[in-house]
Amino acid sequence: MLATEDILETIGMIREECLDIRTITMGISLYDCQSDDPDRLCTKIYDKIMTSACNLVATGEEISKYYGIPIINKRVSVTPVALLAGNLDRDGAVKIARTLDRAARELGVNFIGGYSALVQKGFSRGSRTLIESIPEALSTTERVCSSVNAASTKAGINMDAVSQMGRIIKETAYLSRDNGSMGCAKLVVFANVPEDNPFMAGAFHGMGEPETVINVGVSGPGVVASAIRRAGECSLADLAELIKKTAFKITRVGQLVAMAASRKLNVPFGIVDLSLAPTPAIGDSVAYILESMGLEQCGCPGTTAALALLNDAVKKGGVMASSQVGGLSGAFIPVSEDAGMIAAARAGMLSIEKLEAMTAVCSVGLDMIAIPGDTPAEAISGIIADELAIGVVNFKTTAARLIPAWGAKVGDTINFGGLLGEAPVMPVRTGSPAAFIHRGGRIPAPIQSLKN
């Protein structure tokens, strides 16, 4: 029996509170595309992606209509391209990026992830080539997303990679300077990267995944914020309970859509990523959730604790709702994609240091943060190293997506447009870690890695 109040609740969530499926992402293995000839490699990659995902967008739209829920993005992720780039030079790797971009355009997907390398222990030939090609690849393509896993709890932190990524980010910012250094908005450095994350820019199709897979990312910060506001004054335990129940309902929709997509496309269902992912739209903000919980403004004392409660409650509620939960699964705090974060940063209430603390208790990292264009590469590496250390020691995923917008200073705003939003340029502390970064090598894995 369908109760009218349940129906109204669901319709209200979708219509008024921005409940949506943020993405259906098809992961596609490119292992069988391997070839000695770079052009043949690109052709095989293109054909594989087009054949596998040709019905993805249409199926997403059909499911959206069927259940009456917006499915905002349909995306593709592929095997980390570094694994295919062992015999290529930089131009050959960029050709693959252009191939991915072309396939994405023709499929109608807005991003394609997987221009990636995993270098937590060291560099393979393919990884080196891929990483060196990132600035050119990201500034000459539209839809390609790139990621580099530079650390893991098992392997420690590859500080050579971290050092290099500071320079790569700067170069990417420079090459895409006519576009607000947008290239950097498509580049993430990770610790403990998940292999089945459906969100961009960090999505790729992991090594242990099947031939193709469907992963779904739900989202509903607006739904959670509204539920909290309606609850009025209640204890923190009751608040956690309420968030759990709300997260359950949100995730259930993700599970429904994932199973439908899997059935219609005849592709195995991978996971539902039950992340609260904000958008710049009013009411769709994680910061506003924290403020609804009782903080005057996001970034003030108590923010980290509130986020810890939120992140945990989201996971607990979501896990019951889905048969397979994975990806990042928690609360995202991307600055440019969250109206409340933007306001808090502009008001001087939110700093990079506070955001770094928050990343210790939520599911992603320092995300979509614009910093001054003249920030030295070593300082960027230092920020990344700090972020990766949090992930490595605490056995969680952390990441950094930093945008040193060319020519921009503190007080400026960089407008990326669309879902990527706009970012106030945030100050970075002076004081150079250059001597530390230049020592090179690997920070050894912490004792927590010896669990056997």
Add this chain to the structure above:
Amino acid sequence: MKSVISVIGKDAVGIIAKVSAECAECGVNICDISQTVLNGYFTMIMIADISQITVPFTDFVDRMAELGRKNSLQIQAMHEDIFNSMHHI
């Protein structure tokens, strides 16, 4: 199999007849109607039986949406599974 059809807008007098006619054309039978106010808007919720539907459900969704547009209303048909999945363990 059921669908929920929501009608949201200013004045729905006469719309029940129009929606019923459209449903009948598609082999859809209305089982239940309730009316309420959702965020200040007049809202009608219909539960319809789509087990004998004669068109693809997504076509029915489009037809309902078009009927709404012609009458300055928002009419949306949604498959019951979204409600079942959210509200039942």
